Amino acid sequence: MKKVIYAILLTNQRHRKMRDLVKGMKGIMGAEIYALSFKDVSIAVSDFTSSKDTTNRELAIDFAGVIEVLSQQITLLPVRFGTFIKTDEIVHQLLVNHYDSFFRNLQKVENKCEFGLKILCDYDTFSKKISAQAAAVEVQPLAYFSANTIHTNYLLEKIKINKLEDSLFKYVEQLIEDISQHLTQINPESKYKKMVTNSILLDAVFLVKENKKDEFIQAISSFKQQHDDLQFLLTGSWPPYSFVDIVIE
Numbered sequence: 001m002k003k004v005i006y007a008i009l010l011t012n013q014r015h016r017k018m019r020d021l022v023k024g025m026k027g028i029m030g031a032e033i034y035a036l037s038f039k040d041v042s043i044a045v046s047d048f049t050s051s052k053d054t055t056n057r058e059l060a061i062d063f064a065g066v067i068e069v070l071s072q073q074i075t076l077l078p079v080r081f082g083t084f085i086k087t088d089e090i091v092h093q094l095l096v097n098h099y100d101s102f103f104r105n106l107q108k109v110e111n112k113c114e115f116g117l118k119i120l121c122d123y124d125t126f127s128k129k130i131s132a133q134a135a136a137v138e139v140q141p142l143a144y145f146s147a148n149t150i151h152t153n154y155l156l157e158k159i160k161i162n163k164l165e166d167s168l169f170k171y172v173e174q175l176i177e178d179i180s181q182h183l184t185q186i187n188p189e190s191k192y193k194k195m196v197t198n199s200i201l202l203d204a205v206f207l208v209k210e211n212k213k214d215e216f217i218q219a220i221s222s223f224k225q226q227h228d229d230l231q232f233l234l235t236g237s238w239p240p241y242s243f244v245d246i247v248i249e
Contacts, residue, residue, distance in 0.1 A: 010075040010106040115236035123198040
């Protein structure tokens, strides 16, 4: 029998309240959830005796549901699905050994939640627009590119592609700067992945204070209205998966 770890919880020594919170909660495979505690931090766990594949989608959904319910009641660090420990004693020792890191990360995300934002484009349409903007300020090719040969045509095509990629990169950089300026009053922590695919210009996550969630959503909505040639996909709020700086081994 193994132990499933769901989340690391900020309890501030309110261990009885923590036990009451998880009492009666069911984890994956219907197992009862309970908490192991040390000082201001607890770990929510349950038994796992099934031989069912731990990559099973149904189990993963049940696991995420537990974290969602807990996150509505208490500050937590969600743990990735599939984190198993052999015994309660090892879980408790893990908590003791990593207590400072757990506590520091919990303080970082206390009373905060995560939002995801993808900004997408129609690549063909958008690249033509960016190319046209770049061409408006483009200098004429050097004279030695004027000859119409296979070699020079190849080089010119490579230059054209490189200029497009450079223009797209600069556009995305400006987009990030504009978003940051637009969110100045909310001041969320953020992480960006640029040009994930041709159609996904930005894949971003934001750590937002709970009392600023509505303000954040409105700010993204107003920013979207300024960029009607792009598609915005905002998700959340979620537990702060992307802002957990810990490794459980």
